[in-house]
Amino acid sequence: MSYEQFIQQYIFQPLDMNHSYYMHNETIIPRRASGYAKTQQGYRQAEYLNMMIPYAAGSLGSTVEDLIRWDAALREERLLDAAAQELMYTPVQLNDGRTEPYGFGLRITEYKGHRLIGHGGGIHGFHTLLARFVDDQAMIAVLANAPEIAVEKITRKIARHLFDIPAVTHTPVTPGTALLDKAAGTYITEDGRSVEIGRDEDRLTLRGVIEDSLQPISETAYYASQDDEIEVHFANEQDGVFNALTLLIPIYRSFNATRKQG
Incomplete structure (x- = not known):
């Protein structure tokens, strides 16, 4: 059969x-x-x-x-x-x-x-x-x-x-140049995927699992411009840069990634 x-x-x-x-x-x-x-x-x-x-x-x-x-x-x-x-x-x-x-x-x-x-x-x-x-x-x-x-x-x-769940709302903040520089770079997830955080003048962009520009909501957290429930959280700051991030995509999954060295 x-x-x-x-x-x-x-x-x-x-x-x-x-x-x-x-x-x-x-x-x-x-x-x-x-x-x-x-x-x-x-x-x-x-x-x-x-x-x-x-x-x-x-x-x-x-x-x-x-x-x-x-x-x-x-x-x-x-x-x-x-x-x-x-x-x-x-x-x-x-x-x-x-x-x-x-x-x-x-x-x-x-x-x-x-x-x-x-x-x-x-x-x-x-x-x-x-x-x-x-x-x-x-x-x-x-x-x-x-x-x-x-x-x-x-x-x-x-x-x-x-389920009568309130809509997600964010209050964007204005990031400084130093904050953008801390986050920009290539990060590698646990399963080997590449997450590229780019610098486009006064904003960050996300490429890899998804592609979008990012809006800051704090010094370490951003949300996607086209989907405000998708968030990127940066962590482990050393020598003036973030060395880890978590990409949160509701329903789909979360990705933990570390900065690519070299």
């Missing part, structure tokens, strides 16, 4: 997910959304991708309504019992003893005190996020047909409305 047949027989059909498919390029699928890519000249059709390449990592298509059925089936234990789901929601322990906030194909996190089990997705022309607030019996699904759509930001905005 192929992966496609298994998904259809054991998940889609029993759960009445009648608008969920393996997205073969050739198959005519009613109301299939087109994916788009943004260029300097405007939007265009997304680059072609044979759906046999991503396979189980991104070749399924669905609707918000069908994803509601998926969430309900998990909550009601019609697909997996509570013990099996708890295994899925348990952070993995690495060989060096550290734990990662990741279970069996699911990211384990929280938002403003609400436990969140979910995952984002990205493929040519699309960007998605499924956020299951398992203790609140609530689920948010954001499906976008352009990769630059900020699905995490949209999810957080919906969650704040759903």
Whole structure:
């Protein structure tokens, strides 16, 4: 039995997910959304991708309504019992003893005190996020047909409305030249990613995990201009520079990084 047949027989059909498919390029699928890519000249059709390449990592298509059925089936234990789901929601322990906030194909996190089990997705022309607030019996699904759509930001905005969470507000301060110089540099995360803090005249810029300009809220803390819930906190000042930072991206994860030497 192929992966496609298994998904259809054991998940889609029993759960009445009648608008969920393996997205073969050739198959005519009613109301299939087109994916788009943004260029300097405007939007265009997304680059072609044979759906046999991503396979189980991104070749399924669905609707918000069908994803509601998926969430309900998990909550009601019609697909997996509570013990099996708890295994899925348990952070993995690495060989060096550290734990990662990741279970069996699911990211384990929280938002403003609400436990969140979910995952984002990205493929040519699309960007998605499924956020299951398992203790609140609530689920948010954001499906976008352009990769630059900020699905995490949209999810957080919906969650704040759903849980009556006040909007984040910051009071920017004016940084001095010395403060900007302390922060600028290249930092390396624990998993080897590069976070570049650049200096653009009287402001800092962030490149790496995300790209944005930064607004200061204190001598050691900044927030992203396009998303005021994303924050960068600098620490470990030595010899006139910061040697560590923490990049906080709500829902997604936090990154701890140290300054690259040399």
